[in-house]
Amino acid sequence: MNKKLNILVLEDVPEDAKFIERALSKSGLAFTVRRVASRPDFVKAVQDFRPNVILADYDLPRFNALEALEWMNEQPGDIPFILVTGSQSDEVAAECFKSGAADYVLKSNLQRLPSALMSALAKQAAEDQLKTSHERVRALSARAQARLESEKTRLAREIHDDLAQKLTALAIELSLLDSGFDYSGQEVSTQELRAKIKNLYELADGIIKSARRIEARLRPKVLDEFGLAAAIEWQTHEFEKETGIKCQFTAEPEDINVAYHASASRVSMRVEEKAGRLCLEVRDNGKGVTREQTSDPKSLGLLGMKERASLLSGTVHIEGAPGSGTLVRVLAPVKRSEERVGVPLATGNGR
Template identity: 25%
Template structure:
C-alpha cells in the first residue's frame, strides 16, 4: 500500500533496532517500494539506541525481538521511557501469540513476522497516522488550556486595567492644574513629567486588553528617532556582552502616527527574540528608513536563523520554538502593525540570521489644530454637567473645569444626571463617561434628547463603539478618547460652545 499521504507531509525518520544489516535493508527496500520518503538509521545495542533517540529523533521504531546481548523488550522499555509517543513495531522472524500480546500490553504499536511482511507498509502508515493524530490531539488540548488561561487572564486584565486607570487619572489631571496655578518653570516641567508618566502608564494598562478586546488604542504623532532611543534604553539591561547592537536611522526626520507604547513593545519583542537567536553572540541591528510613502523599521540579527517550516508557522497563535514561550508575541506584533495600516515580513536563512521588516505608512500632514478643536479659552459661567463613574476623577474634573471659569454640576451615574437635568434644567454642555453604571451613557443621552436637550455633548470613550444613531441631526457631539487629556478637554468644551453659539 503506497504511503503517499505520509510522504507528502515531511520526510520520516525510521530507526531500525536490528542486528542483521541484510534484514534491515530488506525492510527498507519494502518501505521505499511503498513510496515512503524516509531517512533510515540502524542500531543493535542499548548504548547506540539511547544515542539515536537523543540525536536521530526517530518518528517510528522497527525492532527485532531477539538479538545477541539485547532484547526487543528492553528496547521497547527504553523507547517508551524516552519518547512515549513514538510508534514501536516489532518485526521478528518468530513471535508467539503470548509474546505478541505481552508486547502490545507493554506499549508496542504492532508486530510483523519477517516471513510474511506484506502488511508492513500498511502497518507503518497506520502507526504514523495514529501517532500524528495523537500528537495533534495533545497539541489541541494544550492550545485549549492556553486559550482558557488567556480568557482568565483577560478577565483579570480587565479589572486591573480599570483600577489602574482610576489610580493614574489624577496624574493626568492634577499636573495641568498645578501648571495653571504657578509661573515657576521648574514646577511646570515637573508637572509635565508626571503627566507624561501617567499617560504612558494608562496606555500600558490599556495594552493588557489588546489581545482579547482588539480595540484601537489612542494614537499620537512621534519621531522614529525618539522611538529607537527608547527601545535602545530598554534593551540595555538585556544585551549580553557578546551581542553588538547598532541603531541606525537613515531618515533623521521620519515620523509615525499610532500608539507609541504598543509600537515600542513590538520592536522590543522583535529585538529580544533576535538576542535569544544568538546564543553565541552576534550582531543586532535596528534600522529605520523611508521607502516612498512608507517608513520601514528593520530588526536584523546574525543568529541561528529559521527553516522554511518554522517560517510558515511563525505568526500562528501559540506556535513557539521556545520551551517557555507562549506563542503570542509575534501574533501581537502583527496585530499592532496591521492595526496601523502596515505590514510585517520576515526573511531568514538557517545559520545566517533573520530580518524582520515592519512597513508603516508615512503620516499625513497634521492639521492646523492637532485635535481639530478650538483653542481653550476661559469660560463665562456656562453650566457643565459632568457624569463620571469614578468619584475621584469626577471631583478632579469638576475642580479643573471650575478653575477655567465654568459652573460645574457633578453626577456619578446616569440616574443622578437625569435628576440634575430635571431639577436644574438644561446644561450648556454635557460631559459624560461612556462607562457609567445604572443608566448607561447611550440610554442617558437618548432620554435627554427625547426630553428636548439639544445642547452640545462631549463623550469620553471609544468612538467606534458608540451608537451615533441616538444623536439627533444637528446636535453637536465631540468624542474624546481615554486617557483624558485636560488640555484636550478644555479645548473641546470651548470648541463645542463656539460651534453652538455660531449656529
C-alpha cells in the first residue's frame, strides 16, 4: 500500500501507544499516528484527523471501546475499528464484534497487528466498492425507469394529439358520409361526396404515416432491414430536424448528451469494422468533458453508455478538454447471426 495512512489510536497509556506504533513500523507501512485518551478528543480527531483506521484499547478511565463504537455507528461513513487491548473475556470480544469491530488483537501479540490492519482495510475497500456498485445500479435503474416513463408519456401525448385527433375527424367524416348530409344538415351533391371521399383518403393516409412514425421511434425497421449504416443515417436526419445541429453521423445515446450537455454545433462520427471488432467514434465541438466528469459516479449518462457497452463485451473510452470538445470511442466484438452474415455494418464515410 503506497498511500500514507492516518491511524487514530484510542489509548490512555503512552508507552502502549509507542509499542503499537513500533509494531506497525516494522511492517513497512507508511502512516501518521494521532493518540487520544478521552471522548471529546476522540470525537474531534475523527472529524479533523480523518483516520483511515482506528485502533482502540477497550477500557479507558472515562471512556471505552464500546462507547466509541456506538458513537461511530451514528456517523456517516465506515472506518475500520480494531480492538487492541490486554486480556479480555470472550463475552467482551463478542460484544465488540457485534457492535462493528473489524478485529481483536491482544497487546501481547502485536506482531499480528499489521496483518489485521491490512485485512480490515482490504475488507472495507471491498465493501465500499460493492456499495458504490449497488448505488450505481440503483441510480441507473431509476434513470432507466424515468426515461421509460418519459417515453411512455411522449408516446401517449403523440397518440392523443395526432392519431386520436385524426381518428376522431375520420369518424365524423364517415358518419356524415353515411347520413348523406353535410355539417349544416344539407344533402350533399355528388361532387361534394367525391371531395369528402378524397378527404377521407387523406385522413387515412395521415393516420398511416403517424402510426409508422411512432413505430419507427419504438424500433426503427431500417436497423433490421438495412443494417447499422442506414440506421445511423436515418437517426442523423431525425436528430438534425429536432435540434438544428449539423451532423455527419450520430447515434441515439450520444446525441441526447450533445444536445443537452455539450453545447455543440457540430457532431461527426466514424464507424468501421476491423479484425472482428466494431469501432465507433463520436466527436463534437462542444465545451468538452472533464476528467472529473468521466469518473464521477453521478454521471449517469456516461455510466449508461459504459453499461450498454459491457453488455456487448465492449469498452467505452471518453476524452475531452475544456473548450476542445469530446470524443467517445466504443469498441465491441462483432457478433453475427447466421441470417445476418454478409450484411455490412457500415458503408461509406458519412455525409
